[in-house]
Amino acid sequence: METAELKEQLKQQIIKFLNLTDLTPADIKDDEPLFGDGLGLDSIDSLELIVLLKKEYGIDIKDPREGRKILVDVNTMAEYIQANATK
Template sequence: MNALKKELKESIIEQLNLEDFNVEDIEDNDVLFGDGLGLDSIDALELIVMLDKDYGIKLTDPQEGKAIFASIEVLATYIAEHRTK
């Protein structure tokens, strides 16, 4: 699971061009949106595309997406349970 969390952090930094962050700056339980990393709705769309492309997970319910993107910890757990790639 730790490898998946590190992979997610690297992917988020790269996909969203978070130039001011590195993997060590993001804690597993940091909030991704709002006061946490400061991600917004456009970033959420990019993360949804990343989940589909990299892990074969298709999110269609916005409420489900909101819960899944709570933190790296929650996202990694969800991917581990639902990935098809």
């Protein structure tokens, strides 16, 4: 899958998995931080994103420190998925 296509799919999945019904994929910038001042996600959302990675891409994140490095923004998540996806 091409990077642009993966990023678009990822944005749609983030909206769906986190029930962010007031957002569209166009509202999420590739380099916008997912947590804090960016998209404003919280620790519960990070757990949901870890479940998303496991369910959709076969990526199992066991170490929370690793999760913090991956769940930075859409760009970082897409790079990690491309390098590590098993599905």
